[in-house]
Amino acid sequence: MVGNPGEPELPDEKPVDPVTPPPPSTPRIKSFACTACGAPVAIRYPGATMSVVCDSCHSVIDVTDKNYEILSKYFSKTDTWKPTIPLNTRGKIDGKMWEVIGFMVRSDVASKYYWMEYLLFNPYYGYRFLTEDKGRWIFVTMIKRKPDDLSFSSVRIKTPMKVQMDKRSYRIYNRGISKVEYVLGEFYWRVVVGSEVNSADYIDPPQMLSIEYDDTEKIWSLGKHIDRKEVETAFKLPPRVNNMFFGIGAIEPSAYTADWKKMKLLWASFLGFLTCAAIFFSGTAKNTLASDYTGNFVPNTKVNDITIPKFILEKNSANVQISLYAPVSNSWFYLSGEMVNNTTGASYPFEMTSEYYFGTDSDGAWSEGNATHQLELSSVPGGEYYLNIDTESGDFKNTNQQQFSLQVRRNVPSWYNYWWFVFLVSISPIYSWIMMRRDEVARWSNSDFNPYVSDS
């Protein structure tokens, strides 16, 4: 057994007298000379701490060993890291006070990706971790319970693709080997620089489940995103000079994702309502033929000022549909005119073209255009109306006189307003969806399990 903690410890302090006046307000720090360099080393939480790092020579010392055995010596003297939160500072998170007692830099062995971890201690509540990764912070609590495997694999594996806990399902984000690169402060285990452990992270922003495992144990922890400002306020850190952090953290919440989640149901119900209303109105539209005019035209000529006999538009206000048909075939027929209210003189100008072309080329047969053209005038008051029109046409082959027809229909089923409403109602949700997707793509771009990239 390393360190022999099973052996009785020698008493070197008198038992505390229960009537001693006010207890000290600072931790009773224990200190000893570093076994490697002789400099004084302090232990703030003897009894809880198993290993401590010498400030001056960076040796890691086993404090459960009577001879203060060195666990690792003089590591990384050239490679120094500075904790953003200084050791031994205290801050309140979720209403509880925590003291930073240890600092670790860890890396992913395969990608050489580095991040920082702070060990927090409160003698009543135990330990927590804060991880810092390029300006993003996660508050981590170790958990005893095990998440459920949701991958439905027949073989039990330690790192399934999906896990579930408390009705949240978490998707695998990273899997690899984490290595301890650098340490400062004190730890409740024998920290070994260079030691490696298998690990995997599962995300469901703003939460994360992580597992660290070897052959004999697996430790799960639950991480929650914590805002950088909250960390800075809690530990009274000086404001950062460089506040620019690009992209999005693994479990950093995206404002657009939140917007989208809030909006999508409302959006769907609104679209549903609009659709029902549009179906109702188109079903009740009378669709009466107010005027049916047939006229003659000779291709390649212009005819001006045709007046179409008066007709009545019913109802106070409804839409009007004008349809033009001309027997065009590799030719065109153009019509411009106005619909005029005989009583008020109000005029509704319009232009219509009927054109149809076809042929064959290297790609095969093609055609474009349409012999029929329709347009809609909305909210036309009822009354007596007439049409004034000019026509024009062009045709290379057929120059015989032909007929065109122009129909005016009142109160026709119309989807025109419907599509406008759909468009207006959808702008904001679609924008949120696009921005959410941008954030999610950025989030997963750091993952080996990126769902936005198909395996090829």
Add this chain to the structure above:
Amino acid sequence: MLTLSCPSCGANVDFKSKASLFAVCSFCKSSLVRHDMDLEKIGTISDLIDDMTPIQIGTTGTFSNDKFEVIGRLKVGYADGYWNEWFAMLGDGRVAWLAEAQGFYAFCYPFFDVAPPTKASLSVGKTVDFGKKGIYEVDDIRDCKCVYSEGELPFNAQQGRASTSVDLAGFEDEMATIEYAASETRVFLGAYQDFDAFQFKNLRHIDGW
């Protein structure tokens, strides 16, 4: 409550629970085994230095509907650290244990319904069927030794007492412990609970907090 006098120094030694068979004299630290109404001194417990627990003899708390008072303590050490097993007495005279390690707290009760598996049959990841209580999975197996004891305890808890402790996890926060000691095997079933949920009173003061 039974009060006997320490055969070594004559101070009063209280036995609040009938289940207690061992006590440490709070005055002279003699470790005492109770034979009915007689106390036999078997040794002395050396003082504990470096202790960071918030619990102490006399701490009270609540677990589900049980109110309890801590009346004894067994501190055990293993290769990678320590944990405390606090012996607790419930209002109705039953006894239970509050296990405390690195800020995790579990409360568990002695369990007799199912015969424990043999030590040799267990390894990490194996499951144990506790009948109506469900199936538990072995999380870790540790050889440990008693490094300190105080108050009253239901067995001889002399320093150096060796045992093997097997921790098992059940559904959600449920846990079980099987303790294999030289003379007996004991099973405990319970659950982890957050510190605040225990509503502890009469906690030990920790310097600086």
